[in-house]
Amino acid sequence: MTLFHFGNCFALAYFPYFITYKCSGLSEYNAFWRCVQAGATYLFVQLCKMLFLATFFPTWEGGAGVYDFVGEFMKATVDLADLLGLHLVMSRNAGKGEYKIMVAAMGWATAELVMSRCLPLWVGARGIEFDWKYIQMSFDSNISLVHYIAMAAVVWMFTRYDLPKSFRLPVTVLLALCVYKAFLMELFVHVFLLGSWTVLLVKAVLTGAISLCSLFLFVTLVHSN
């Protein structure tokens, strides 16, 4: 399509981040540089993950249409490194819980936006060919912002020393859900043969549910003591 279409997609992908940054009050905390640091950590963690995957997971050349369940599961397990990375970012920042979570999540999600979506958008959305997938990609980036905020919150809760015993199980379950969400989505797509818009909807609903749950836990935890 045109540069205008790229502008549309870019606005759709990027503006929610900007609004979140502005409205969450991070700008008042002078948190920009910390977000950039979080982004750098994201890069580092992704590099480590890639090296690990490339070393220990040889490309699986199965027949077309065959789903390598175990292999995909193992690959998704490598995403545990994301949790470590988020923890690393949060442990290096001093401050209130919300602040730590927001900085880590914003930096993390923005780095992902820049690294994995800007280039396809620039290359794809400007081409002659029109495809809904660039609009979908932009929506997806909005969803992943929510996802990373929820994930950072869960990680923060998990690493607290004063986490009550009764919270241990739900937090762990949420943690696992966060890590294996992408894997679960892929499985859904494979089993139910969903269309691209349906996938987006399911993803949004799933992410919404996870973040609502973590919000409940978070609110309870913060205001219980």
Place this chain on the structure above:
Amino acid sequence: MFEEASEVFDNMFKSSFPLTFIVFIPAVLILVSPLPAEAAHEFTVYRMQQYDLQGQPYGTRNAILNTEARTVEAEVLSRRCVIMRLADFSYEEYQKALRQSAGAVVIILPKNMSAVPQDIVQQFMELEPEMLATETIVPVYFAMEDDELLSIYTQTLTSSSSQGSLSAAEVLLHTATANGFQMVTSGAQSKAINDWAITSLEGRLVGVGGEDLPTIVVVAHYDSFGVAPWLSYGADSNGSGVSMLLELARLFSKLYTYKRTHAGYNLLFFVSGGGKFNYQGTKRWLEDNLDHTDSSLLQDNVAFVLCLDTLGNGDSLHLHVSKPPKEGTPQYSLLKELEMVVASQYPEVKFSMVHKKINLADDMLAWEHERFGIRRLPAFTLSHLPSHRLAQRSSIMDVRSVSPSSRHGAGEPPAGPHVDVKKLGRNTKLVAEALARVIYNLTEKGAPGDLQIFTEQMVQEEQLSAVVDWLTAQPRAAQLVDKDSSVVSTLEYHLGHYLKDVKRHYVKADKRDPEFVFYDQLKQTMNAYRVKPAIFDLLLAVCIAAYLGLMYLAIQNFGVLYSVVRRITQPKTKTH
């Protein structure tokens, strides 16, 4: 935020070189990255003929195409690419598109040409010469139908036909949901090909007994012609003639190897190129032989020249002559022998002589024998066609075989041009018998009319069928067969197998005043990109702005959600 950002960037660039590097190189790379060519559908298109003959331009004059697709049903066609299917193709609609200054025409042909209903084949065949008769400014392409292309056509059809009769809201909805297609060809503009050499081949069997033997020349042109060069397979015209010539060469080479059957006639075989372009190969061959060399078989004592053209079908045979042969000449005896063989051995064949004077005022010569007639050589053409004007001689519908399913009833309407090997074999045997009777002078020696010189096994139908199959395996338009092509080298090999002194003759058009000019870019890759109108972008921008506004409100009022959640969880914590 921006002040902070600029500060951060300042620090970054001052302090650390590697970071600058990391940020800048991708930025530069992104800015200079070319637009990708990732198309919704990519398919091969074959361009209509483009050539000049005797300074007169024919066919389409353009190759570049970058416009949006429409079907003829749309109201406005100007500067649009009009796509049509062969089933709905008519000359009126084609003319309508051109009159409305359409940007291009793409005609979708069915994948399996041999299964097209015969009335459509006949109709299109009649139209082909008309499409080529004048020059067309815009590019005209032919594409083979597949599922993707069909779906593109259907989508274009629905969007083209529903315009104009809708309300504004429906049009708005339509722009958001319907797909437009931008058709883009990847190739460059068509250019004249310089120094194109048309190849012709000759070979001979030398007779025995004396110096000044009479020569019989057997000629067939091997190139094919159709509205698009890459689609012209030319099975009947003139794959059948070439295969018959090869078979005759094989039969007589056998006879000429034995002393007892070695006859007192020289046999000269000539496979000419450029036959569909006014017999350029034959013309040059005659010039070379008659004007430039001192001794040649053509100069001395030519009994007659027999041209074979379109002989693979039908139950009639026509001997086309430009001057009725006089009694006592070898020509006359061949005519009589043909009549006798037909009468005594093949009563189902209707044989007749067709007389047509050479019209020098005409742009195109009717039959190949007229090239020889102009040079005062006794010549005639044998064909199953009653007239040279029939469209079957220059059609892309002339294919190897027609599937039975394409005929509606039993043999009715008449099947399109194709080669029936049985009939080709019969015609070959008939011609071979007549030739042999002339060569060995059998009638004067008192041989009966039903004497069979060649047995059924000698004329091999498998051989004929294999040659026709091979010839129709690739398009043989004169623009596509160059001197290194496999068609020429295989023909040369075949001739060399049976004949002696196999030679190539090349024709190149004169540089100053070319008699024929061919153009390139006849086969291209076309991309169909899915596009949306500009209004769609605006609509999308409005929607996105609304969505972002909602987002803004939601994030601003996140506190509300937070307090709701807190209120729900509060009693719980109190009970603990």
